[in-house]
Amino acid sequence: MYTTETPQDAAKYAVGRAAVERYAHDGARLGLGSGTTSAWFVRALGEKVADGLDVVGVPTSTATRDLALSVGITLVDLNDLDRPLDVTLDGPDEVDHDGDMIKGGGACLLWERMVAEASSKMVCIADDTKLVEQLGSFPLPIEVIPFGWKATRRSISALLTDLGYSDIEIVQRHRDGQPVVTDSGNFILDAHMVAITDKALLDTNLNWIAGVVENGLFTGIAHEILMASPDGAAKLIELPHRNAARIPAWRK
Numbered sequence: 001m002y003t004t005e006t007p008q009d010a011a012k013y014a015v016g017r018a019a020v021e022r023y024a025h026d027g028a029r030l031g032l033g034s035g036t037t038s039a040w041f042v043r044a045l046g047e048k049v050a051d052g053l054d055v056v057g058v059p060t061s062t063a064t065r066d067l068a069l070s071v072g073i074t075l076v077d078l079n080d081l082d083r084p085l086d087v088t089l090d091g092p093d094e095v096d097h098d099g100d101m102i103k104g105g106g107a108c109l110l111w112e113r114m115v116a117e118a119s120s121k122m123v124c125i126a127d128d129t130k131l132v133e134q135l136g137s138f139p140l141p142i143e144v145i146p147f148g149w150k151a152t153r154r155s156i157s158a159l160l161t162d163l164g165y166s167d168i169e170i171v172q173r174h175r176d177g178q179p180v181v182t183d184s185g186n187f188i189l190d191a192h193m194v195a196i197t198d199k200a201l202l203d204t205n206l207n208w209i210a211g212v213v214e215n216g217l218f219t220g221i222a223h224e225i226l227m228a229s230p231d232g233a234a235k236l237i238e239l240p241h242r243n244a245a246r247i248p249a250w251r252k
Helices: 007-023 037-051 062-070 111-115 149-162 201-208
Strands: 029-032 056-059 087-090 122-127 140-144 171-172 187-192 211-215 224-228 235-239
Touching: 007 037, 007 087, 007 122, 007 224, 029 037, 037 062, 037 087, 037 122, 056 062, 087 111, 087 187, 087 211, 111 140, 111 211, 122 201, 140 149, 149 171, 149 187, 149 201, 201 211
Parallel strands: 029 056, 029 087, 087 122, 122 224
Antiparallel strands: 140 187, 140 211, 171 187, 224 235
């Protein structure tokens, strides 16, 4: 049993345990998300594995990989799978009532989206503070290659202007005085949108820009939201079927 230091941690651990109980059965092939909520899920999954649960996981970051291995979860390479994962469980930075999310606060958005799209189901797991009426208060992460990243930023700014967003600040993310570098060796640009209106249009068009690897607007991907409050109460929100802005070829 792990110790939670804050009410939000308690909610994250509660939703992690609820996710394990609901989705982690013997033989399950699971996508393991990144970020603080997903870390509590991985820890709870490790407790069940220690008790004999037989599952395998695909991590969405090197941090999740290291945590999963430390708690005894067997991992497999996404390249070695011949069919989709059963379910990916991952947390958002923001999620709205449609189940659309902003992800990438931990700079893992590319791997997170790849693993989610390689799954039969994607479940958003979150504490109840992450549910919002409209996406955009959390800056939108955009992963770009280092080569010519300033030119890419100008193209992103021009696109946002064309789509009706004005004076959007786009900032290269730094940590400890250095640019944040993703697990794939790329940079992160954070677009301070404030309010995102046409989510699917923005999601689709950002990735047409040369130099953009992925963006953190995950539209139409989640099948369910599993949410918990600090008192441990969990709530499942089933989402109506919606096509993702970019549909994986195997789902067509």
